[in-house]
Amino acid sequence: MVSGLITLTLLTLLLRNAFLIGFAIYAGRLLASAAPPAAGQPAPALTAVSFAGANIDLAALRGKVVVLNFWASWCEPCRREMPLLDSLAQQYHERVVVLGLSADDRHDRKDAVNISHAVSYPTGMLAEAGSNGFGMPQVLPLTYVIDASGRINAVLRASEGALTESQLRASIEAALHEGGSDPVAPVR
Numbered sequence: 001m002v003s004g005l006i007t008l009t010l011l012t013l014l015l016r017n018a019f020l021i022g023f024a025i026y027a028g029r030l031l032a033s034a035a036p037p038a039a040g041q042p043a044p045a046l047t048a049v050s051f052a053g054a055n056i057d058l059a060a061l062r063g064k065v066v067v068l069n070f071w072a073s074w075c076e077p078c079r080r081e082m083p084l085l086d087s088l089a090q091q092y093h094e095r096v097v098v099l100g101l102s103a104d105d106r107h108d109r110k111d112a113v114n115i116s117h118a119v120s121y122p123t124g125m126l127a128e129a130g131s132n133g134f135g136m137p138q139v140l141p142l143t144y145v146i147d148a149s150g151r152i153n154a155v156l157r158a159s160e161g162a163l164t165e166s167q168l169r170a171s172i173e174a175a176l177h178e179g180g181s182d183p184v185a186p187v188r
Contacts (some may be wrong), residue, residue: 043146044133050122065096065175066146070137073111078141081162086119101126147175
């Protein structure tokens with residue numbers, strides 16, 4: 001009877017461990033296959049609340065070009081490009097909406113809020129997004145330029161520092177001419 005109980009216990013443990021290992025492999029593959037959105041694809045759903053309490057809904061911004069910037073308070077290149085984003089938001093204010101979402105952890109919210117006071121465009125926390133089809137950025141800063149039809153026109157990734165004005169301006173101009181232009185290849 002004891003050997004039967006030991007056998008049953010070992011079998012139960014073996015099955016449970018096999019299930020957990022199988023699930024871990026499945027989850028890892030699922031996460032690895034979830035590639036971030038690319039130029040030429042429709043922009044995924046994104047809803048959030050700005051630090052000022054306003055709703056941010058990417059779908060509601062159809063008809064305008066959107067510059068969506070992911071940043072963090074600890075990211076020096078992110079903070080360096082914020083004045084550029086703010087300047088372009090003011091220059092293109094009737095045709096382009098600039099949004100900034102901090103990828104900081106929730107416990108760093110106060111730092112993100114303080115840094116966001118330096119810009120006039122809406123900013124909020126990615127961790128507080130109601131829906132986020134973009135996923136967590138793998139690199140910061142990361143900027144998407146989305147045309148008026150809701151298609152990602154450019155993905156601007158950091159590799160050697162902050163975004164330049166010419167890169168961003170070229171991406172915005174291409175998105176303003178939506179439909180007739182090809183998506184801009186990833187820059188940087």
